[in-house]
Amino acid sequence: DSGVTQTPKHLITATGQRVTLRCSPRSGDLSVYWYQQSLDQGLQFLIQYYNGEERAKGNILERFSAQQFPDLHSELNLSSLELGDSALYFCASSVAPENYGYTFGSGTRLTVV
């Protein structure tokens, strides 16, 4: 157990639907990062939060949004889902943006049918 908890582990949903992925960072970590891993795109950075504030955006679609709550857990919301959104979604955390080691969760496997 890495200390980063992601739920659910698996999610199957239909096109057009909306889902929420949840991440609890490792205790003491203030930064949360979301990555998408797909076969054709590799590991893509989506978004970063630090202590509740958005700090950086990567290749995140407008249909996707995220937030980090006061208790530091984070949620990634994916809406108007398409088949191509099927992927593994990873959350990682670190103590601070300056800390270079990330701890990854086990991921949420999203399948859009």
Added chain:
Amino acid sequence: AQSVAQPEDQVNVAEGNPLTVKCTYSVSGNPYLFWYVQYPNRGLQFLLKYITGDNLVKGSYGFEAEFNKSQTSFHLKKPSALVSDSALYFCAVRRLMNTGFQKLVFGTGTRLLVSP
């Protein structure tokens, strides 16, 4: 922009033999480089990092990596491979953003298969 490349999709090695997983980088300034490993159905696990100092960096599970500035490489190595080392390996580089924060940019990954 800072990036890394992993030229091999897959590396095959026999158990007991030395292994090398290649990574080259493109960075302006001093690179901050990392290796992560991903086992099936698991998240990425940190192996080692190079920030500064000795060019040979030792990490978890007996792995090490050699930073070579002239060749802009950061190859992952292990003297004697184990079947349990079979996994997906990612090289990564720190990229500074205009917000002043940083993110890790990952290579495409190299699948290591160690045969008994």
